[in-house]
Amino acid sequence: MNQVVLYVAAALTGLWGVAHLFATKGVAAGFGEISTDNRRVITMEWIVEGVTLISLAAFVAVTATIEPHGRLSSAVFAVAIATLVTLAVVSIFTGFRIAFLPYRLCPFIFGLSALLIAVGAWA
Numbered sequence: 001m002n003q004v005v006l007y008v009a010a011a012l013t014g015l016w017g018v019a020h021l022f023a024t025k026g027v028a029a030g031f032g033e034i035s036t037d038n039r040r041v042i043t044m045e046w047i048v049e050g051v052t053l054i055s056l057a058a059f060v061a062v063t064a065t066i067e068p069h070g071r072l073s074s075a076v077f078a079v080a081i082a083t084l085v086t087l088a089v090v091s092i093f094t095g096f097r098i099a100f101l102p103y104r105l106c107p108f109i110f111g112l113s114a115l116l117i118a119v120g121a122w123a
Contacts, residue, residue, distance in 0.1 A: 005120030006064035006077075010057040013084070013113045016106075017053025020046055023102070049087075056080050060117055068121075077121040084114035 024046040028039050063076045088110035095103035 001068050002120045002123060003064045003068055005116050005123075006060055006068070009113045009116035009120060010061035010064070012109060012116070013053050013060070014057030016109050016113075017050045017055075017057060019102075020050030020053065024050070052083070052087075056083055064120070074121065077117050081114045081117050084110045084117070088114070 024043055027046055028042045031039070031042060034042075059076055060080050063073045067073050088107040091103075091106035091110060095106050098104070
């Protein structure tokens with residue numbers, strides 16, 4: 001168990017989540033003239049992804065701090081990894097196809113975070 005690696009993974013994931021929250025207004029505005037309902041849906045989805053990433057980061061960091069070696073900890077790390085891998089796969093088929101660089105970074109950041117959690121938890 002390498003807590004430092006887990007904290008790095010949590011920081012990377014959490015910072016990317018915060019970046020999502022700060023970018024929400026600009027992303028929604030970037031769609032131009034769309035209905036109020038569509039703008040709200042886009043805003044909601046960006047906020048949800050940001051909160052999800054921040055929550056995953058918090059779960060990993062707290063678990064690494066309080067009980068890094070238990071069975072429950074392994075389950076928390078596994079769920080975080082599975083969630084990040086799922087987000088990476090979704091991003092490969094969606095945001096990665098967009099020319100805007102931050103969208104293209106998502107699968108790499110999610111994948112790297114998942115890998116770091118695995119290394120930190122089980123290496």
